[in-house]
Amino acid sequence: MEIEGRIWFKKEGKNLLGNGRVELLEKIDEFGSISKASKAMKMSYKAAWDMVDAMNNLSDKPLVEKVTGGKNGGGTQITKDGKSLINTFKKFKEFYNTLLNEVDENELSSDNHLSLIRKLHMKSSSRNMISGHIKEFNTAEYNTKIELSISDDISLYAIIPTATFLDMNLKKDNKVFAIVQESSIMLSTEKPHGISARNILKSTISALKTDAVSSEVKLSIGKNTLTSAISNDSLESLNLKIGQEVYAIIKATDIIISI
Numbered sequence: 001m002e003i004e005g006r007i008w009f010k011k012e013g014k015n016l017l018g019n020g021r022v023e024l025l026e027k028i029d030e031f032g033s034i035s036k037a038s039k040a041m042k043m044s045y046k047a048a049w050d051m052v053d054a055m056n057n058l059s060d061k062p063l064v065e066k067v068t069g070g071k072n073g074g075g076t077q078i079t080k081d082g083k084s085l086i087n088t089f090k091k092f093k094e095f096y097n098t099l100l101n102e103v104d105e106n107e108l109s110s111d112n113h114l115s116l117i118r119k120l121h122m123k124s125s126s127r128n129m130i131s132g133h134i135k136e137f138n139t140a141e142y143n144t145k146i147e148l149s150i151s152d153d154i155s156l157y158a159i160i161p162t163a164t165f166l167d168m169n170l171k172k173d174n175k176v177f178a179i180v181q182e183s184s185i186m187l188s189t190e191k192p193h194g195i196s197a198r199n200i201l202k203s204t205i206s207a208l209k210t211d212a213v214s215s216e217v218k219l220s221i222g223k224n225t226l227t228s229a230i231s232n233d234s235l236e237s238l239n240l241k242i243g244q245e246v247y248a249i250i251k252a253t254d255i256i257i258s259i
Contacts, residue, residue, distance in 0.1 A: 003100055007093050009085075016058045017089050024051060025078055025086055028064060032075040059085070128180040128226050129258075132156065134172055139165065146170070146257060148178055151222040157198040158255035168259055177258045182229035184254040187217065188247045189238055199250040205242050210235065219248055 009017040027037035038048035056062045063082030067075055078086075132150040144165040148156045156178050170176065192200060206225065207218035215235040217228045226248060240246065 005096070005100065007089070007096050009089060011058045014054075014058055016055060017085060019093075021051060021055060022086055022089055024048060025055075025063065025082060028052075028076055029078040029083070032067075032077060034064075034076050128182060128185070130156070130178045130180075130224050130226070131175060132178060134170060134174045134176060137165070137170070137172070145252065148176065148257075150178070150224055154201070154222050154224075156201075156250075156255060157252045158257050159198075159252040160257055168257070170257075170259075174259070179256040179258055180226065180250055180254060182216070182227050184250060185219075185226060185228035186249040187228055187230060187234070187238065187240070188249060189240075189244070191247055192249060195249070196251070197249045198252040199248070199255075201248040201250070203246060203248050205240060205244045205246060208235075208240065208242055217246075219246070221248065 006019060008015050015021075024037060024041060027040050028034055031037050031040065034048050034052060035045050038045045041048070052064045056064060059081070061081040062079055063085060064076060065079050067077050130150050132148040134146055135149040135155060136147040138145045139162055142162055143159050144162045146158045146160065146165075148158060150156055158178060186197075191202075201221050203219040203221040203226070205217055206220045207216075209216040209218075210232060213232070215230055215232055217230060217235070217240060219226045219228060228248065238246075
């Protein structure tokens with residue numbers, strides 16, 4: 001047994017973009033003509049034109065436009081917004097297909113439906129999830145060190161098992177997510193020296209929340225936000241206040257990489 005599906009972009013309850021319409025737009029982009037595109041797809045010119053007209057009417061900005069002049073006397077072309085929407089559709093389709101490929105045949109049986117539901121709705125218990133791109137990596141026999149660029153001038157370093165790195169098929173420039181538990185973020189009011197933790201990030205306290213046992217410290221690091229969970233005794237001894245600059249300390253081995 002197999003599972004498959006299709007993606008549609010809709011607007012106002014009407015179909016805006018799907019596989020067939022994307023193919024038509026790409027043929028128009030290739031030939032510069034709705035007539036030639038319709039022939040390549042073995043559909044009538046009227047059907048192709050009606051499809052283009054429907055997309056243009058639903059879209060905030062035209063996806064297809066007529067051009068005049070030139071050596072061929074004019075034609076039809078895909079607009080910048082049209083090309084951008086095609087690219088977005090393909091990205092969603094790629095993600096959707098990847099999700100379907102993750103479903104094991106055994107999980108489609110009624111006895112295993114809970115396993116499938118858990119997989120498709122998996123969430124992380126950590127609120128600290130930062131997106132970035134793999135800038136560099138260094139692979140050894142057992143572990144791989146990854147430098148993750150989270151902004152123009154800020155990097156995070158993670159160390160994960162090499163077997164996991166290879167299984168995830170990670171490459172340079174891939175977009176990934178760094179996940180850190182709140183309790184794994186230590187704080188210091190002075191820049192620490194001589195410690196083994198690879199990540200020492202200068203940050204600003206944006207919020208504080210305390211209960212009877214512990215405290216949550218929200219940290220602004222560039223455009224990113226992290227939350228650290230520390231004891232109330234630590235909060236008092238460090239004399240932390242909103243707006244104060246502190247250093248967030250995170251071991252590279254405490255960072256989980258997710259795609």
